[in-house]
Amino acid sequence: MPLHHAVLALLSAKPAHGYELKSSFEQAVGDQWGGLNIGHLYQILERLSRDGLIESERQPQQVKPDRVIHRLTPAGRAELDRWLAEPAMPARGYRDDFVLKVMAAVRSPDPATLATVLSRQRAHLLRQLHALTDARATTATTPVESLLISAAELHIRADLGVVDAAEESLAADPVAAVSEQAPPAAIPPQSVAG
Numbered sequence: 001m002p003l004h005h006a007v008l009a010l011l012s013a014k015p016a017h018g019y020e021l022k023s024s025f026e027q028a029v030g031d032q033w034g035g036l037n038i039g040h041l042y043q044i045l046e047r048l049s050r051d052g053l054i055e056s057e058r059q060p061q062q063v064k065p066d067r068v069i070h071r072l073t074p075a076g077r078a079e080l081d082r083w084l085a086e087p088a089m090p091a092r093g094y095r096d097d098f099v100l101k102v103m104a105a106v107r108s109p110d111p112a113t114l115a116t117v118l119s120r121q122r123a124h125l126l127r128q129l130h131a132l133t134d135a136r137a138t139t140a141t142t143p144v145e146s147l148l149i150s151a152a153e154l155h156i157r158a159d160l161g162v163v164d165a166a167e168e169s170l171a172a173d174p175v176a177a178v179s180e181q182a183p184p185a186a187i188p189p190q191s192v193a194g
Contacts, residue, residue: 011076012080017067021041021070027142028145029145030142030145056070057071101117122163
């Protein structure tokens with residue numbers, strides 16, 4: 001759970017309360033990641049505490065409500081170290097909403113549907129790429145935010161490659177794209193020796 005581990009990483013630097021963590025996270029990754037919902041952050045903190053990865057201490061304040069300061073526990077440090085030692089793993093399988101949209105477009109009775117879907121996707125990706133170029137030029141970025149912008153650009157360029165591949169392979173022969181393959185031959189049941 002990357003956000004859980006990001007919170008552990010922030011707490012490894014120093015103890016902090018919820019709004020400090022939200023601010024530190026957003027400063028570290030910048031606008032490209034998007035804001036961290038404070039309600040979600042408190043759910044993460046509750047789970048980390050329940051799992052013994054952080055400990056929390058309520059500190060009274062005179063004017064404001066009590067502040068809860070969170071600290072990394074030795075178990076939290078060990079979990080953070082374990083997570084950092086592993087390569088980042090993508091979600092299981094390859095799931096992409098665009099591929100589902102292409103599948104639906106290929107099956108459309110209107111042959112222009114696929115071309116329209118591909119054209120709209122390409123235009124959307126090019127707008128995103130342009131916005132990232134603007135963000136890089138106009139935003140004073142941290143090294144992590146700059147890396148995030150670079151990663152987003154690389155992902156978008158790869159997605160543009162998928163659009164190109166769909167045009168080349170599916171638009172060239174849409175009939176073959178929707179033809180049903182024969183179901184695999186049934187595997188005979190194994191005989192049980194008695």
